[in-house]
Amino acid sequence: MGDDTPVRRGRRLPTRGELRDWRVFTETSEALRAELAARLHNETGLSPSDYRVLLALSEAEGERLRSSELADAVGWERSRLSHHLKRMERRGLIRREDCAADSRGAEIVLEKEGATAFHGATVPHLTAVRELFVDALTPEQIAAAGEIARALAAHLDARTP
Amino acid sequence: MGDDTPVRRGRRLPTRGELRDWRVFTETSEALRAELAARLHNETGLSPSDYRVLLALSEAEGERLRSSELADAVGWERSRLSHHLKRMERRGLIRREDCAADSRGAEIVLEKEGATAFHGATVPHLTAVRELFVDALTPEQIAAAGEIARALAAHLDARTP
DNA sequence: TCCTCCTCATTGACATGTCAATCATATGAT
DNA sequence: ATCATATGATTGACATGTCAATGAGGAGGA
Numbered sequence: 370m371g372d373d374t375p376v377r378r379g380r381r382l383p384t385r386g387e388l389r390d391w392r393v394f395t396e397t398s399e400a401l402r403a404e405l406a407a408r409l410h411n412e413t414g415l416s417p418s419d420y421r422v423l424l425a426l427s428e429a430e431g432e433r434l435r436s437s438e439l440a441d442a443v444g445w446e447r448s449r450l451s452h453h454l455k456r457m458e459r460r461g462l463i464r465r466e467d468c469a470a471d472s473r474g475a476e477i478v479l480e481k482e483g484a485t486a487f488h489g490a491t492v493p494h495l496t497a498v499r500e501l502f503v504d505a506l507t508p509e510q511i512a513a514a515g516e517i518a519r520a521l522a523a524h525l526d527a528r529t530p
Numbered sequence: 531m532g533d534d535t536p537v538r539r540g541r542r543l544p545t546r547g548e549l550r551d552w553r554v555f556t557e558t559s560e561a562l563r564a565e566l567a568a569r570l571h572n573e574t575g576l577s578p579s580d581y582r583v584l585l586a587l588s589e590a591e592g593e594r595l596r597s598s599e600l601a602d603a604v605g606w607e608r609s610r611l612s613h614h615l616k617r618m619e620r621r622g623l624i625r626r627e628d629c630a631a632d633s634r635g636a637e638i639v640l641e642k643e644g645a646t647a648f649h650g651a652t653v654p655h656l657t658a659v660r661e662l663f664v665d666a667l668t669p670e671q672i673a674a675a676g677e678i679a680r681a682l683a684a685h686l687d688a689r690t691p
Numbered sequence: 692t693c694c695t696c697c698t699c700a701t702t703g704a705c706a707t708g709t710c711a712a713t714c715a716t717a718t719g720a721t
Numbered sequence: 722a723t724c725a726t727a728t729g730a731t732t733g734a735c736a737t738g739t740c741a742a743t744g745a746g747g748a749g750g751a
Contacts, residue, residue, distance in 0.1 A: 382656040387664050390676030394663075396605065397679040398559035400686060407709085418737075436700065444557065449738060451701050456736075473699045473746045495543040502555075503548050505685030510678050515551030517667060517675050518558040524666030525561060568739085579707075597730065610708060612731055617706075634716045634729045698747080707738075717728075 401501060408497045413490035418453055419462065420494060423479065423487035426463065432479035435468060439477055462486060562662060569658045574651035579614055581655060584623065584640065584648035593640035596629060600638055623647060 383391065406417050415423070425442040426432055434442065440450045454477060457463045462483035468474035479487075503511065544552065567578050576584070586603040587593055595603065601611045615638060618624045623644035629635035664672065 381660060382653070383660050383664050387672055388656075388659065390672050390679070391659050391663050393679040393683065394675050395559065395563065397683045397686070398556065399563070400605075401682060402556065402560070403708090404686060404690060410709095416736080437698090440700095444561075446739080447700060448702080448740080452738080455701090468699095471699075471747075475700065492543070495549075498549070498552050499542060499544050500689070501686060502552050502682070503544050505682050506678060510674075510681065511548055511551050513671075513674050514555050514678050517671050517678075518551075518554040520671065521562060521663070521666045522554065522558045525558070525565060525662060528661070529565060564738090571739095577706080598728090601730095607709080608730060609710080609732080613708080616731090629729090632717075632729075634714095636730065692751100694749100694751085696748085696750105699745085700743105701745100702741105702743075704741095705739085707736100709736080710734090711732105712734105713730100713732075715729090715731100718726085720725085721723085 405497050405501060409490065409494055412493040413486065415486055415490050419457060420487070420490055422450075422453065422457060423462065423483055423490075426477065426479040427484065427487055429479075432484070433466075433476050436475045436477055457483070566658050566662060570651065570655055573654040574647065576647055576651050580618060580623065581648070581651055583611075583614065583618065584644050584651075587624065587638065587640040588645065588648055590640075593645070594627075594637050597636045597638055618644070 402417075409420065410416055421443045422439065425439055426434060429438075429442075436450065436454070437447070440447050443450070445453075454463060454465065458465060461480055464478045464480050466476045466478055468476050506514065563578075570581065571577055582604045583600065586600055587595060590599075590603075597611065597615070598608070601608050604611070606614075615624060615626065619626060622641055625639045625641050627637045627639055629637050667675065
């Protein structure tokens with residue numbers, strides 16, 4: 370049975386070849402994510418989620434953001450962010466303050482310890498990205514990976530309002 | 531500053547362009563994973579992890595596998611598998627049996643309810659793969675995605691013994 | 692004003708994942 | 722036979738993620 374054989378007939382399901390490409394794609398991105406997370410955590414004590422939050426806060430005006438702006442910046446649901454901030458606050462990386470403009474709101478402020486941890490993690494993180502991603506591919510493949518991801522993201526956004 | 535400008539000079543860190551491609555690549559594969567997981571769970575009550583385990587057992591001789599063989603088949607650490615099997619056993623999808631050949635070992639057996647759930651999930655799962663992955667890309671992009679993933683996986687395997 | 696509706700953010704319950712430690716059994720050397 | 726060691730699998734502690742429910746405050750119309 371060739372690569373263009375549908376897994377089931379007459380229902381527009383993926384062919385075997387498409388399924389093989391899908392499987393290696395997801396399994397590899399998952400393995401890559403796990404490896405990068407393990408390295409970052411070993412070398413810096415930060416998780417990728419910590420890193421993202423600290424990056425967004427570092428780049429913000431006054432190193433502070435409204436909780437909802439931060440959620441947009443990192444692309445997470447509110448509840449996920451809320452849980453994560455609780456853990457980061459417990460570790461002294463960030464601090465919550467009441468918002469003057471809207472008493473419902475919260476402002477998330479980068480603590481000194483958080484800034485230090487972030488700066489110490491930047492080079493290890495970028496080095497890992499180079500070793501695990503950039504060094505593995507040709508420049509053309511890197512660009513193609515970006516294009517493919519953009520196409521997938523556009524398609525995904527179109528069908529998840 | 532152009533796309534070939536190193537983020538930091540003289541240490542072989544990724545360029546801004548490489549970093550952009552990396553970021554869209556990981557963020558998109560993560561979003562895709564989450565969307566597929568949510569759909570599968572809504573439509574079938576199974577998580578992607580459940581599905582993988584049930585698939586491996588369905589394809590095995592006698593619909594049973596040694597725990598370690600199952601771990602290899604799905605590519606997980608033992609402890610992760612053990613935790614997951616505990617949850618699946620609680621739901622009646624699989625069953626553990628003592629192993630005749632090696633009294634340390636365990637055999638994992640597909641339960642009737644697990645087989646039923648798996649068969650009911652196959653078409654929804656494949657449909658979601660088509661909608662979210664296959665339909666988003668050209669045939670050339672699908673093949674390229676597979677090639678890129680294989681290159682990443684080979685590189686990753688080479689440096690994680 | 693008061694009432695309704697919307698938004699901001701948090702919480703609790705639970706599913707999932709990682710790591711290190713543990714326990715029991717097999718295996719091989721003496 | 723005995724002992725040291727390796728292997729198969731599980732467990733506990735904890736980090737992370739999702740969903741649904743909640744509380745608490747703003748915003749606008751009757």
